[in-house]
Amino acid sequence: MNKELIELSDAIHAQSELVDKLSSNLETVDEADEAFAKLQKMQKQYNLKKQKDAGVQEPRNPQPMNTPEDSVEVKFANAARRGFKNEYTGLQESSNEDGGYLVPREIDVRIRKYREAEFNLGQLVTNKTTRFSSGEYTYQKKSKVQGFVKVPENGKIPVEAAPKYERKSYKIDKYAGIIPATAEEINDSASNVTSLLIERLGKMSRATSNNMVLTAFADGKKDTSTDTVKYEVVSSKNCDGLTKLVNITLGSAYNAKAKIITNDYGKQILCEMKDANGRPLLQPDPTQPTRQIIAAGALLIEVVTVPKEIMPNVNDNAKNYAPLVVGDLEAAFTIFDRQQMTITASNSAVAGDLNAFENDLTLFKATERECICVTDPDAYVYAHFDTEIK
Template sequence: MNKELLELLNSINEQKETVRNLVEEGKLDEAKDAKAELEKMQNKFDLLKDILDPEGDGKVKEPVNVEPVNEPKDAVADFANAARRGFKNAAGDPMVEGTPADGGYTVPEDIQTRINTYREAKASLITLVDVERVTTNKGQRTFKKRAQQTGFSKVAEGGKIGAGSTPQFERISYEIEKYAGYFPVTSELLADSDANITNVLIQWIGDESRVTRNKMILGVLDTKDKTAIASVDDIKKALNVTLGQAFKPTSSIITNDDGLQWLDTLKDADGDYLLQPNPVKPLEMRLCAGATSVPVFVVPNADLPTATNKVPMIIGDLKEAVKFFDRNQMSILSSNIASIGELNAYEMDLTLFRAIEREDCVMKDEQAFVYGQVTLGE
């Protein structure tokens, strides 16, 4: 078939989808106008087919989607269109949690990637801990307990061999809980471009998720007893002795803006600053003091506040310290008639979007880090 006819078939298909969407949104007048435009396009197809495709039968056939081979799916447009439809399926029923095949809605893969990038730009702690994706609401993980083994006992010829110690085990449990929030969107925004509506929604969802996860991780870390840090020697002791060779090679320092200021003023005997850029990764900072060289990760004061002049100085390997269980099913629902507090979606011409995600965060190994505190003024 002629290329021009193929393009027209695609346009007819797109127009049909437009009519269908308008009907689902209750915009019947606009749907009638779109239907009239669809009929014009089909008439144009009839006329051109007789001229450009004389070998055909001259009849208008049901248009079919003709997509270029290997053309990537536009997930941004899909996400924006789903938002405009209120995340409802083709039958008009509200989408529920789960995969699209089950009638649900999940954020498209490349949109999810953009959210992850946004979290990193906002100093997300999720990249520092051990994340495991799970498919059940609760479960357990088994770990072998630490024990100082004593080795074999000396046995005389013909003597009895004594029993040796055997490994002992323990479990950590998780139980997924639900975290959610809502976001009012104006009808004007829903009518705007795909890029605008997508950027607004994914930035909101991504940042709310980032803050939620940061609070969960910091809440687990805060259960550890605090250790006073007054000098670089205290940091070296935490790394060399408290954490030891099991964790020192993979440890880092996690602090806030106040902690960065304190670290950035430390000097050696020659007056040289101890905080230096990593020569391999110039944007990464490292505290270098003698044989000690440890990366520094800074979290804004807004996310990791200084409480009563106590600056957090978390030292260790958080991937060994904290385990984050991610149910990995974000569901998004919407309503244009709901009321929440002073917000009345119907009266104010809004659509209220509700995002829900499920996860849990637990202590994996409290020996993998030291929760240090620097007292300002000392």
């Protein structure tokens, strides 16, 4: 073997090692392709020179030689090292028509549901069923009651002020929605589509109640002259501001039955707060371990956490803060229910552009009639922590 063939053989060996090194890393597979092409040219050059030295004439129309690199096994191995990129064209899973259809895969048509945050704020307020579309309730106005005065013998007894009265009115509103479903979806689905749609309407009803209560929180503390909500601001550095909110701002007329309602952000702030002795302010209720409470003196007040997806942060002066509602919500608000949610299904009704009979649909209609009334705005305090949520 002459010197030129020896040098070319050494170069081929070095190039082969370079191909192996580049093909072992997914980041350099493109470089490996180029190195492999160069290796094939070097191998061809070596074979031609070797044939010439042996006296074999180079054919005028050379046919490609069936080298070991052309076998299916070698192609598959090389393609596997390169992530099956621009190399292997045989059976492969990534292409359906090239064999992907032959690979079994799990297909499950049962409907699964993501975990969702759920809470019903309506359970915290008073609920009354009514047969009327509107009405009024009479209340005695609040006033400071004076004691009797000391009267001497034969003295004149003064006439005391008689109590004053006021009325709280309500007016029922209608809330409704329609969900369409095709006949094929109902009849052919492996899941009970009708049951799932009715369940969704129930969630929409709960969301309606939540929106009503959240709106009432703000309406009960709105300054009518500026149409803005007035918030109390509570420090998140220590518990003094919160206990003052319970004992002074809310007062003893309501704090015996009070609850603290906040969202996930507010709960985190409460978890980080400490009492005067350095102990966590938020504690499990020893009588009901699933409840959490804080102590405001001798009062043990339940903390109710509403998911942040349902009770969002409040916006005060273009900044977001964790909300804080403290009070006796049963005394503060009343939901008047004229008609609980009624669900009607029809395959012949018309709703807007939807014609159930013509389009072979079933329309599920839900209707409920209700309203919320701010019964006693003094029974709760609408506040937020002073820590901005970013």
